[in-house]
Amino acid sequence: MRTKVVSSRKFIKPSFAYLIEKKRDGGEFTQEEIRYIVDSIIDKEIPDFQLSALAMAIYFSGMSAQETAILAEEMMYSGEVVDLSRITKPKIDKYSTGGVGDKTSLVLAPLAAACGVVMPMMNGVDEEFVISNLQKLDAIPGFRAELELEEFIEQLNTVGCVTVRQDPQIAPVDTTLYAMRQETATVPSLPLITGSVLSRKLAQGSEGLVVDVKWGNGSFIRDVEQARQLARSITRVGRSMKRRCVALVTDMNQPLGDTVGTALEIREAIQLLKGEGPEDLQELVLKLGMEIVRLAGVAGSTLSAKQTVQKHLTDGSALEKFKEMITAQGGDATYIDDPDKFPKAKYVRKLPAPKRGYVHTINAGMIARGVQLLAKKDAAGSKRGSKWDHAVGVSEIKKVGAQVKQGEPLMMIHYNDEARLEAALDYLRQAYRLAPKRPTPPELIVERVA
Amino acid sequence: MRTKVVSSRKFIKPSFAYLIEKKRDGGEFTQEEIRYIVDSIIDKEIPDFQLSALAMAIYFSGMSAQETAILAEEMMYSGEVVDLSRITKPKIDKYSTGGVGDKTSLVLAPLAAACGVVMPMMNGVDEEFVISNLQKLDAIPGFRAELELEEFIEQLNTVGCVTVRQDPQIAPVDTTLYAMRQETATVPSLPLITGSVLSRKLAQGSEGLVVDVKWGNGSFIRDVEQARQLARSITRVGRSMKRRCVALVTDMNQPLGDTVGTALEIREAIQLLKGEGPEDLQELVLKLGMEIVRLAGVAGSTLSAKQTVQKHLTDGSALEKFKEMITAQGGDATYIDDPDKFPKAKYVRKLPAPKRGYVHTINAGMIARGVQLLAKKDAAGSKRGSKWDHAVGVSEIKKVGAQVKQGEPLMMIHYNDEARLEAALDYLRQAYRLAPKRPTPPELIVERVA
Numbered sequence: 001m002r003t004k005v006v007s008s009r010k011f012i013k014p015s016f017a018y019l020i021e022k023k024r025d026g027g028e029f030t031q032e033e034i035r036y037i038v039d040s041i042i043d044k045e046i047p048d049f050q051l052s053a054l055a056m057a058i059y060f061s062g063m064s065a066q067e068t069a070i071l072a073e074e075m076m077y078s079g080e081v082v083d084l085s086r087i088t089k090p091k092i093d094k095y096s097t098g099g100v101g102d103k104t105s106l107v108l109a110p111l112a113a114a115c116g117v118v119m120p121m122m123n124g125v126d127e128e129f130v131i132s133n134l135q136k137l138d139a140i141p142g143f144r145a146e147l148e149l150e151e152f153i154e155q156l157n158t159v160g161c162v163t164v165r166q167d168p169q170i171a172p173v174d175t176t177l178y179a180m181r182q183e184t185a186t187v188p189s190l191p192l193i194t195g196s197v198l199s200r201k202l203a204q205g206s207e208g209l210v211v212d213v214k215w216g217n218g219s220f221i222r223d224v225e226q227a228r229q230l231a232r233s234i235t236r237v238g239r240s241m242k243r244r245c246v247a248l249v250t251d252m253n254q255p256l257g258d259t260v261g262t263a264l265e266i267r268e269a270i271q272l273l274k275g276e277g278p279e280d281l282q283e284l285v286l287k288l289g290m291e292i293v294r295l296a297g298v299a300g301s302t303l304s305a306k307q308t309v310q311k312h313l314t315d316g317s318a319l320e321k322f323k324e325m326i327t328a329q330g331g332d333a334t335y336i337d338d339p340d341k342f343p344k345a346k347y348v349r350k351l352p353a354p355k356r357g358y359v360h361t362i363n364a365g366m367i368a369r370g371v372q373l374l375a376k377k378d379a380a381g382s383k384r385g386s387k388w389d390h391a392v393g394v395s396e397i398k399k400v401g402a403q404v405k406q407g408e409p410l411m412m413i414h415y416n417d418e419a420r421l422e423a424a425l426d427y428l429r430q431a432y433r434l435a436p437k438r439p440t441p442p443e444l445i446v447e448r449v450a
Numbered sequence: 451m452r453t454k455v456v457s458s459r460k461f462i463k464p465s466f467a468y469l470i471e472k473k474r475d476g477g478e479f480t481q482e483e484i485r486y487i488v489d490s491i492i493d494k495e496i497p498d499f500q501l502s503a504l505a506m507a508i509y510f511s512g513m514s515a516q517e518t519a520i521l522a523e524e525m526m527y528s529g530e531v532v533d534l535s536r537i538t539k540p541k542i543d544k545y546s547t548g549g550v551g552d553k554t555s556l557v558l559a560p561l562a563a564a565c566g567v568v569m570p571m572m573n574g575v576d577e578e579f580v581i582s583n584l585q586k587l588d589a590i591p592g593f594r595a596e597l598e599l600e601e602f603i604e605q606l607n608t609v610g611c612v613t614v615r616q617d618p619q620i621a622p623v624d625t626t627l628y629a630m631r632q633e634t635a636t637v638p639s640l641p642l643i644t645g646s647v648l649s650r651k652l653a654q655g656s657e658g659l660v661v662d663v664k665w666g667n668g669s670f671i672r673d674v675e676q677a678r679q680l681a682r683s684i685t686r687v688g689r690s691m692k693r694r695c696v697a698l699v700t701d702m703n704q705p706l707g708d709t710v711g712t713a714l715e716i717r718e719a720i721q722l723l724k725g726e727g728p729e730d731l732q733e734l735v736l737k738l739g740m741e742i743v744r745l746a747g748v749a750g751s752t753l754s755a756k757q758t759v760q761k762h763l764t765d766g767s768a769l770e771k772f773k774e775m776i777t778a779q780g781g782d783a784t785y786i787d788d789p790d791k792f793p794k795a796k797y798v799r800k801l802p803a804p805k806r807g808y809v810h811t812i813n814a815g816m817i818a819r820g821v822q823l824l825a826k827k828d829a830a831g832s833k834r835g836s837k838w839d840h841a842v843g844v845s846e847i848k849k850v851g852a853q854v855k856q857g858e859p860l861m862m863i864h865y866n867d868e869a870r871l872e873a874a875l876d877y878l879r880q881a882y883r884l885a886p887k888r889p890t891p892p893e894l895i896v897e898r899v900a
Contacts, residue, residue: 016633017632017633017634017635018635020506020634020635021635024506024509024635047498047633048497048498048499049498049499049501049502049630049633049634050502050633050634051499052499052500052502052503052506053502053503053505053506053634053635053636055503056470056474056502056503056506056507056510057506057635059474060506060510180499182467183466183467183497183499183500184467184470184499184500184503185467185468185470185471185474185503185507186503
């Protein structure tokens with residue numbers, strides 16, 4: 001499946017130690033050198049300890065846009081590259097660095113399908129902070145996240161959208177490399193993140209990519225400047241790989257929307273699919289949706305992009321696609337028509353404001369951690385069924401800028417277990433800072449990189 | 451053998467990924483963290499790929515003098531620490547970063563012994579450039595480089611000097627770490643070199659250390675500023691470990707002395723032990739010898755140090771100790787009295803100067819490589835006996851500043867095989883640059899760091 005380019009001059013295999021030294025000293029790898037490294041990962045010829053030293057050298061010395069593009073391409077061809085050529089509709093994917101309370105991917109795949117854009121949505125590695133799309137969809141009885149590649153393509157062709165776990169045949173070198181990077185503090189390297197994202201997303205068959213790079217206390221990117229750099233890196237390298245790419249840098253210094261938790265978030269996604277729901281999420285869905293239809297060529301102007309997106313949210317066609325997708329993947333779509341079927345927590349209580357004032361800052365990461373403590377079942381509890389308690393979570397989250405009186409709820413906590421509540425409360429309480437003066441709320445969309 | 455310090459507060463083992471990240475971001479390790487890392491290497495609990503990523507993070511982020519001292523101490527106690535307390539004489543060791551044509555260690559051990567200073571000379575890892583002391587002594591029939599630790603101590607006690615291969619029980623963590631560093635381009639890290647040298651040398655039982663840091667094209671340190679830094683690092687960290695330390699930064703931009711090759715170098719060492727031989731080596735032996743006797747407290751002033759060293763070179767006592775050492779280690783000392791017993795090469799030819807002029811620069815590394823090609827036996831040739839042809843090498847090396855006519859010898863080449871000669875000539879020819887003007891010869895001793 002991997003095309004070997006025949007080179008006119010003979011490539012003499014260098015030692016791995018030489019390659020590490022070259023990168024350590026800031027050298028630029030040739031295409032053949034990068035191909036040799038990727039081949040050596042496939043063939044398990046490069047020892048782990050040399051690969052990790054190389055990754056750390058890349059962390060410090062960086063890679064040029066050209067090196068990164070070659071890396072992405074070589075990693076992409078390390079496994080299956082999904083052939084979507086029999087689908088005539090435009091194929092645009094979305095990648096997000098991940099955020100707390102983010103329901104946009106659940107909404108965008110059916111929304112895009114309703115607009116005539118195919119979105120081959122494969123979910124890769126779970127990030128630490130984030131409840132993944134698949135964890136959320138797991139709240140719907142019967143939903144299957146694992147499809148064969150053929151089924152995946154077939155559903156894209158018939159329904160127009162699909163949400164599955166990344167197939168193990170996709171970019172296996174990235175999978176190997178990423179697992180190693182998590183253990184060696186080499187995840188936050190711009191070229192390695194860029195190579196990872198592009199190799200996976202492009203192997204999944206898309207022609208273009210809309211990227212949401214989040215920065216803040218609920219993202220693994222804590223610094224807005226780093227987020228801008230990553231947005232530039234992915235779009236630049238993506239373009240050099242002849243793919244249409246656009247990125248938004250967005251705020252993740254508070255949860256998106258009003259809820260965090262699996263069933264609670266699905267309910268919010270259903271609202272969004274009806275053109276309703278919290279303002280921040282409505283805005284983000286609209287902006288990302290507009291980028292998708294424009295990148296796909298479905299809409300030419302900003303205005304027509306906006307109209308197209310809004311139309312399919314309000315006319316029910318996006319919601320219909322969502323139900324179609326769920327049904328196609330074995331899920332019970334009656335849950336979507338009647339969200340009260342989702343399990344409910346035994347108890348709901350407020351998190352009271354300790355004093356009056358304005359919500360000054362929220363630590364989204366701490367809220368995610370609190371919800372995790374409420375929901376994640378231990379080994380014993382997870383023997384049967386899901387590892388996650390779908391009923392629990394937080395709702396009615398007061399956002400930055402909200403005014404509260406002492407004792408008023410900062411959020412509602414849905415829980416099933418007193419001991420878990422106590423553990424979670426530590427984080428949820430600490431997540432809020434109140435202040436006497438109204439703060440300037442953070443800007444949701446910081447920059448557009450195209 | 452390793453003392454475990456009981457800490458008042460409990461040390462909670464961090465993940466290795468956390469430790470790598472901490473160092474990646476420039477953090478300073480605590481004593482407990484370094485001890486934990488070293489313990490994890492001993493117990494093989496840290497995976498290779500995390501250790502190598504950590505080494506690369508140290509390469510880029512460095513370590514403080516305090517961290518380096520802790521590392522050296524922990525690595526030192528990772529194995530046997532030789533107890534020389536029953537030897538009442540002062541115990542001073544010498545460490546050199548290694549250089550082409552350097553015979554000083556062969557001379558200094560017996561010289562020190564003659565002056566009443568015990569030098570526990572264990573030879574560690576072979577450097578790429580350098581013919582090691584043990585390779586040279588292998589030219590003497592019967593010489594044994596492997597002694598049990600007890601024999602080692604006994605010979606130090608009776609003869610006063612010994613030259614052996616480093617015992618595998620000495621600083622085993624350094625041995626593991628060094629082998630990994632060679633494969634991952636993490637050898638040239640100041641704190642890691644410093645930790646390596648001090649852990650080994652101090653585990654070998656010495657109270658003080660004289661260091662010869664060489665810089666130039668015949669050293670692995672190509673930059674004089676790096677050499678100065680390493681000299682400062684070793685002396686500073688050594689002192690913080692309560693050991694007397696002094697370092698000389700010396701020139702390695704041309705071979706030391708007139709010869710390169712095992713038997714040829716031993717013959718030159720014999721001259722030096724008689725207070726004769728090439729000027730540069732005489733000077734270096736004198737200067738390093740003076741440092742040794744002063745550090746040992748045998749001589750108080752510079753003048754008395756000089757007199758002590760010169761006396762034992764000219765009165766034959768240093769040479770006598772050399773013979774004693776060789777005899778004690780099973781070698782045939784009659785070779786020292788009659789150096790003509792050493793094997794001679796079948797052919798000797800000159801390397802002719804391609805034009806008239808002055809020797810402007812010499813690449814010592816290339817000369818070393820040339821001699822290696824003449825001498826190193828392949829797998830087949832080394833089945834029986836030595837892997838090295840002791841008869842071959844180069845002599846009468848013209849040094850920087852020497853004036854030559856066209857066709858005059860730049861050196862004499864001793865060889866046994868025409869094919870090997872051809873390969874070697876490529877390097878030997880390229881090693882020389884001639885120029886019409888007399889250059890300023892490089893200064894042999896660049897700096898003294900105490």
